Amino acid sequence: DSGVTQTPKHLITATGQRVTLRCSPRSGDLSVYWYQQSLDQGLQFLIQYYNGEERAKGNILERFSAQQFPDLHSELNLSSLELGDSALYFCASSVGVNEKLFFGSGTQLSVL
Amino acid sequence: AQTVTQSQPEMSVQEAETVTLSCTYDTSESDYYLFWYKQPPSRQMILVIRQEAYKQQNATENRFSVNFQKAAKSFSLKISDSQLGDAAMYFCAYRRETSGSRLTFGEGTQLTVNP
Numbered sequence: 397d398s399g400v401t402q403t404p405k406h407l408i409t410a411t412g413q414r415v416t417l418r419c420s421p422r423s424g425d426l427s428v429y430w431y432q433q434s435l436d437q438g439l440q441f442l443i444q445y446y447n448g449e450e451r452a453k454g455n456i457l458e459r460f461s462a463q464q465f466p467d468l469h470s471e472l473n474l475s476s477l478e479l480g481d482s483a484l485y486f487c488a489s490s491v492g493v494n495e496k497l498f499f500g501s502g503t504q505l506s507v508l
Numbered sequence: 509a510q511t512v513t514q515s516q517p518e519m520s521v522q523e524a525e526t527v528t529l530s531c532t533y534d535t536s537e538s539d540y541y542l543f544w545y546k547q548p549p550s551r552q553m554i555l556v557i558r559q560e561a562y563k564q565q566n567a568t569e570n571r572f573s574v575n576f577q578k579a580a581k582s583f584s585l586k587i588s589d590s591q592l593g594d595a596a597m598y599f600c601a602y603r604r605e606t607s608g609s610r611l612t613f614g615e616g617t618q619l620t621v622n623p
Contacts, residue, residue, distance in 0.1 A: 398552070429610065431611075438613060438614075438615050438616065439599060439611075439613035439616075440613075441610050441611065441612070444610060452610055454610065484551060486553065488553075496555065496558075497555070497611065499552065499553035499554075501550065501551055501552050502551050502552075504551075
């Protein structure tokens with residue numbers, strides 16, 4: 397167990413819908429990262445937050461947004477969902493910005 | 509942009525034998541980190557081993573070791589005495605010294621361990 401908690405584990409929804417994925421980092425970790433794993437694109441970095449502020453952006457679509465709350469948990473919001481958004485979404489956390497990453501077990505999103 | 513390439517989509521090994529997974533990367537940076545992650549069927553991403561580019565000595569973690577060739581931009585993973593529990597998808601990953609913990613991953617190599 398990495399100590400990073402992601403909910404839900406599975407999510408099935410329809411095209412055009414909006415979903416929210418939640419991540420609770422390890423106790424004491426200030427950085428949260430979101431990654432997307434799909435068959436087409438592999439594992440891709442989406443976005444990073446550090447202590448509530450956006451730190452870096454990767455290949456994140458405009459339909460996607462994220463935030464990190466004062467209690468350091470993070471949410472990834474995916475809207476106007478398309479079939480191609482079906483993927484495994486990972487959250488990871490680290491103490492700082494150059495430290496070892498600990499991954500959650502992911503949220504499997506299926507868009508039908 | 510940095511890229512990581514794993515040219516072996518699938519590999520197989522007999523239990524107790526040794527297998528080597530290949531990884532090459534492209535970067536213009538001199539300071540960076542390289543990683544091997546394991547993803548078993550449980551989907552959890554597990555760090556196997558890490559190498560700092562400034563270190564000439566190859567990293568070792570029990571049965572796992574790397575062959576880091578900086579000039580050739582090559583970073584292979586050797587698994588000795590393979591066990592059934594080693595069966596998983598293995599990802600090579602790169603991180604710039606200055607990019608925080610943001611990782612660039614390769615495509616992955618699916619390792620099968622035959623009893």
